Amino acid sequence: MTPDELSYTADHEWLRLNDSGNAVFGITDYAQDSLGDIVYVALPAIGAELKAGTSCGEVESTKSVSDLFVPIDGTVVAINSELEASPELVNSSPYAQGWLVELEPDAPQQIDDLLSSTDYNAIIDQA
Structure with a gap:
């Protein structure tokens, strides 16, 4: 399922x-399915300046811990705080309720x- x-x-x-x-x-349906049950998500701080391709956090599942990589350069303006209490949203709704980070893009053309x-x-x- 890839919209x-x-x-x-x-x-x-x-x-x-x-x-x-x-x-x-966020992470794709394929990624969440490969990881299994998500039990913890570590996200960057609001205001953090992130560069494309670098790690900005971790997604921990019952199987493993995986790095979260930044798709484009930007500054973190919001994180999905619901994941602190309900990390399983990444499994049940990876493209909607399970979003991870909102960035203000430095270069939207990326x-x-x-x-x-x-x-x-x-x-x-x-x-």
Whole structure:
């Protein structure tokens, strides 16, 4: 399940622009399914300046701990605080209630370098 309106990374993050022009991202359905039951999510601090491709947190499951990678450069303006009490939202609703971080993009054109749903599906089909 990879919604067409989102952009993706090869590291299994999704990203969308919201109405204010900020970028919201999380992990894909494929990633959450591979990880298993999510039990803890460590997210960056609000105000943190993040660079594309760097780790900004962790997603811990009953199987493993995985780094969360930043899809584009930007400043954290919000995190999904609901995940502190309910990390399982990443499993049940990875593209909606399970979002992770909202960034104010430094260079919104970086989104053009991300994968389409078709290209992302080609990657996971080979996995």
